[in-house]
Amino acid sequence: MASPECRICSFKSPAAEYLSNLELEALESNCAQINFKKGDVIFREGTLATNIAYLKTGLVKVHMKGPAGDKILRLMKAPAYLGMPTTFADKVNNYTATALIDSHICFISLDTFRDFIFKNGSFAYEIILDLCQNELKDYQRYANMSQKQLPGRVAEILLCMSHELFKSNKFELPLNNSELSDFVSSSRESVNRQLSDFSKEGIISMNKKELTILREDLLEKISLKG
Amino acid sequence: MASPECRICSFKSPAAEYLSNLELEALESNCAQINFKKGDVIFREGTLATNIAYLKTGLVKVHMKGPAGDKILRLMKAPAYLGMPTTFADKVNNYTATALIDSHICFISLDTFRDFIFKNGSFAYEIILDLCQNELKDYQRYANMSQKQLPGRVAEILLCMSHELFKSNKFELPLNNSELSDFVSSSRESVNRQLSDFSKEGIISMNKKELTILREDLLEKISLKG
DNA sequence: AGTAAAGTGTGACTTTTATCACACCTCAAA
DNA sequence: TTTGAGGTGTGATAAAAGTCACACTTTACT
Numbered sequence: 001m002a003s004p005e006c007r008i009c010s011f012k013s014p015a016a017e018y019l020s021n022l023e024l025e026a027l028e029s030n031c032a033q034i035n036f037k038k039g040d041v042i043f044r045e046g047t048l049a050t051n052i053a054y055l056k057t058g059l060v061k062v063h064m065k066g067p068a069g070d071k072i073l074r075l076m077k078a079p080a081y082l083g084m085p086t087t088f089a090d091k092v093n094n095y096t097a098t099a100l101i102d103s104h105i106c107f108i109s110l111d112t113f114r115d116f117i118f119k120n121g122s123f124a125y126e127i128i129l130d131l132c133q134n135e136l137k138d139y140q141r142y143a144n145m146s147q148k149q150l151p152g153r154v155a156e157i158l159l160c161m162s163h164e165l166f167k168s169n170k171f172e173l174p175l176n177n178s179e180l181s182d183f184v185s186s187s188r189e190s191v192n193r194q195l196s197d198f199s200k201e202g203i204i205s206m207n208k209k210e211l212t213i214l215r216e217d218l219l220e221k222i223s224l225k226g
Numbered sequence: 227m228a229s230p231e232c233r234i235c236s237f238k239s240p241a242a243e244y245l246s247n248l249e250l251e252a253l254e255s256n257c258a259q260i261n262f263k264k265g266d267v268i269f270r271e272g273t274l275a276t277n278i279a280y281l282k283t284g285l286v287k288v289h290m291k292g293p294a295g296d297k298i299l300r301l302m303k304a305p306a307y308l309g310m311p312t313t314f315a316d317k318v319n320n321y322t323a324t325a326l327i328d329s330h331i332c333f334i335s336l337d338t339f340r341d342f343i344f345k346n347g348s349f350a351y352e353i354i355l356d357l358c359q360n361e362l363k364d365y366q367r368y369a370n371m372s373q374k375q376l377p378g379r380v381a382e383i384l385l386c387m388s389h390e391l392f393k394s395n396k397f398e399l400p401l402n403n404s405e406l407s408d409f410v411s412s413s414r415e416s417v418n419r420q421l422s423d424f425s426k427e428g429i430i431s432m433n434k435k436e437l438t439i440l441r442e443d444l445l446e447k448i449s450l451k452g
Numbered sequence: 453a454g455t456a457a458a459g460t461g462t463g464a465c466t467t468t469t470a471t472c473a474c475a476c477c478t479c480a481a482a
Numbered sequence: 483t484t485t486g487a488g489g490t491g492t493g494a495t496a497a498a499a500g501t502c503a504c505a506c507t508t509t510a511c512t
Contacts, residue, residue: 066369067378067452073365085365089358095365117354118347125343128350131357132315135364139299139311139321142368143292146411149498152293176459185372187500192461208508226293375468402489413470418491434478453512460507467500477490482483 006031011056011079015116015126023116030109035102042097042105043083049093051107053082058103059165059174063182064095072183074138075174077165078103084131100174145184148226153184154194155223158204162213170212232257237282237305241342241352249342256335261328268323268331269309275319277333279308284329285391285400289408290321298409300364301400303391304329310357326400371410374452379410380420381449384430388439396438 006016006027019027033056036042042053045064055078062082063072073095076082086094087110117124145153157180162169175183181191198204203215203222213219232242232253245253259282262268268279271290281304288308289298299321302308312320313336343350371379383406388395401409407417424430429441429448439445 064365064369066373067450068373071369071373073368084354085358085361087358088355089362094362114351117351121344121347121350124347124350124354125340128310128343128353128357129314131354131361132311132313135311135357135361136315136320138361138364138368139290142299142364143290143297146372147292147294147297177461178459188460189462189501190499193499196461224293403491404489414490415471415492416469419469422491456509456511458507458509461505463503465500465502468498470495470497472495473493475491478488480485480487482485 009056013054013079013081013126013130015123015130018120018122018126019116020120023120026112026115027108030112031106033104033106035104036099038099038101040099042099042103043093045093045096047093048091049083049087049110051110052084052087052113053097054106054108055080055082056104056106058105059100060097060103061100061175061179062095062097070182071185072175072179074141075100075161075165075183081127081130084127148223150184150186150190150194151197151222152224152226153186154180154191154198155219157183158211158213159216159219159223162216169216170210173206173209173211235282239280239305239307239352239356241349241356244346244348244352245342246346249346252338252341253334256338257332259330259332261330262325264325264327266325268325268329269319271319271322273319274317275309275313275336277336278310278313278339279323280332280334281306281308282330282332284331285326286323286329287326287401287405288321288323296408297411298401298405300367301326301387301391301409307353307356310353374449376410376412376416376420377423377448378450378452379412380406380417380424381445383409384424384437384439385442385445385449388442395440395442396436399432399435399437 007021007024016027036058042060043049055076057078059078060076060082061072062074062076063070065071082097082105083093083095117127144156148156161171161174165171165174177192177195178188181188184191195204195206198219199206201218203213203218205212205214233247233250242250242253262284268286269275281302283304285304286302286308287298288300288302289296291297308323308331309319309321343353370382374382387397387400391397391400403418403421404414407414410417421430421432424445425432427444429439429444431438431440
């Protein structure tokens with residue numbers, strides 16, 4: 001655990017940009033940075049939610065137990081608040097956050113965070129904006145994922161990784177086949193077959209975990225038509 | 227359009243309970259109540275989002291165009307803010323809200339609402355709480371709906387209607403078969419067959435739109451196991 | 453380097469659900 | 483009271499995706 005230096009932190013959230021020096025000092029003394037390795041659980045479903053988790057650097061999967069196994073709800077890349085809904089709305093975490101690569105997390109005391117909301121309108125407004133933006137994206141993904149069939153669902157997450165997460169046509173898959181199936185709500189085998197098919201058709205190429213999107217246009221078409 | 231009397235309104239949201247008399251006066255002069263009939267569109271996907279819509283009384287479906295037709299995201303019963311995410315996070319509505327029964331909506335000027343967030347910490351906190359609670363419920367439903375197969379999905383929404391919306395084992399279905407299929411992401415025919423099956427098995431009984439849950443225990447079991 | 457554990461690739465078969473087709477019901481407006 | 487539009491019920495068939503089985507590959511650890 002490093003001693004935090006929130007005042008000079010260059011990974012501040014948009015909301016934290018609105019904090020005064022005095023408030024940043026309060027943050028410093030009520031905040032702890034912890035570093036997680038790939039695969040480490042940051043907070044776990046069913047345990048007490050006592051802090052706000054802020055993802056300063058890294059990549060995280062948010063997932064929960066569904067009726068038929070694990071369900072990945074979303075991937076989050078830094079910077080982002082990880083568990084606001086589960087921390088504010090329930091004493092107990094409703095979902096788990098797991099690091100997909102080495103990640104730095106700041107745990108902020110809930111009281112301090114709440115205090116900022118009460119006393120700093122700009123901070124509160126940014127938090128609300130953030131929650132709203134996330135909900136909108138969730139709705140979009142929900143509508144898409146629930147109506148598309150497998151090729152479209154797989155195409156969508158590949159494009160999402162390429163556009164939002166890595167901003168490149170070539171990237172290392174952060175999820176294995178089984179996790180991919182948890183994300184698109186399918187079976188490990190079906191996802192695997194789908195990736196094979198995309199490869200055979202020359203839409204993507206894979207070398208170990210290294211994935212390259214060769215025909216983004218086709219992938220886009222498959223994603224759109226479902 | 228009735229002239230609003232927010233100060234003495236008995237349908238205030240938890241957040242609005244924290245508004246001062248002065249703020250309630252400001253609300254009164256920046257707010258309009260409009261009454262919608264069953265089937266009326268309250269705000270529509272693709273149009274400009276200019277106000278916060280507060281559902282004072284009634285029942286509303288929130289839905290959006292998906293790749294394979296309409297997708298119902300959630301049913302909302304009064305009291306509730308209808309379109310915060312879409313109003314705050316985007317200039318254009320990302321989804322449509324349609325009245326399922328006669329409903330009273332207050333349209334609140336976005337500037338006024340934003341002002342409350344900036345200046346009244348308790349108000350802001352209640353709004354954040356509300357957003358978080360909704361997101362948590364959405365995640366839960368998302369994980370369930372994406373992993374269960376049809377019997378479980380239909381069982382789940384019937385139980386949801388019974389428990390959350392109508393608080394009774396007997397209620398009038400607010401959706402027709404086609405809308406039900408938009409909600410559970412299936413086809414009209416499959417949903418219809420599923421309801422027939424539940425009837426044949428004595429789990430529910432239907433008389434026109436009037437639905438009675440006869441074996442809640444069985445329905446619960448079907449919903450749980452997927 | 454050797455070994456166990458985790459992950460991948462693929463065929464055969466089964467289950468679930470969509471689609472198509474069509475008859476029938478219900479209710480409101482002419 | 484007709485008429486027609488929207489909604490419902492159900493069979494037959496086809497398509498999609500899950501499951502099972504098993505071999506192979508990669509990774510991580512000692």
